[in-house]
Amino acid sequence: MTEPLQWEEADNAPRYASTTDKPVQFAVVADRTGTVLGYVWVNDEADAAGWQYRRAGGDEAFNMGALWVAEFTDAKQQGLAPSAALAKMSREYGPEDPSHIAPGSLKEAPTLQTVKDLASKS
Numbered sequence: 357m358t359e360p361l362q363w364e365e366a367d368n369a370p371r372y373a374s375t376t377d378k379p380v381q382f383a384v385v386a387d388r389t390g391t392v393l394g395y396v397w398v399n400d401e402a403d404a405a406g407w408q409y410r411r412a413g414g415d416e417a418f419n420m421g422a423l424w425v426a427e428f429t430d431a432k433q434q435g436l437a438p439s440a441a442l443a444k445m446s447r448e449y450g451p452e453d454p455s456h457i458a459p460g461s462l463k464e465a466p467t468l469q470t471v472k473d474l475a476s477k478s
Contacts, residue, residue: 370432372441375468376402381439382471383446384461385424393417393455396424396445397471398438404468405431405438408475420455 382397385407394409394417407424409417424445431441442457449456465471 369429372398372406372428372432372438373402373404374406376404377467378402378404380404380465380468380471381442382408382463382465383442384458385420385455386458387416387420387455388451388453390458392458393420394424395471395475396428396442396457397465397468398442399468400437400439403438405441408471410475412477423455 376399378399378401380397380399382395385393385396387393391413392410393413394407396405396407398405405428407421407428409421411417413420427445428438428441431438431444436444442462446457446459446462465474
């Protein structure tokens with residue numbers, strides 16, 4: 357108990373980049389009632405992906421981000437490109453789940469900031 361502690365740095369799980377200055381594909385994430393909680397976005401060229409919660413969605417929207425971030429982390433560990441991860445998530449979650457990617461909602465935005473601006477509107 358008197359020996360100094362030995363610290364070892366653990367490897368972090370691989371992750372997609374959390375930002376990009378390139379155009380992004382994005383899709384609406386909704387709850388069971390169809391309320392928009394936020395947006396998932398991807399860019400393969402920058403190996404970037406992420407979740408942007410909708411402020412008007414409140415705590416539920418903010419908290420739901422943990423699921424989508426975990427899904428992106430798992431997809432990166434599987435070696436999937438960001439767009440393949442998004443496609444996989446679209447297939448795996450449906451309206452019966454607490455949140456899902458709304459069918460037909462995939463769009464392209466010129467910048468990630470465009471998605472952030474969309475999410476900040478009420």
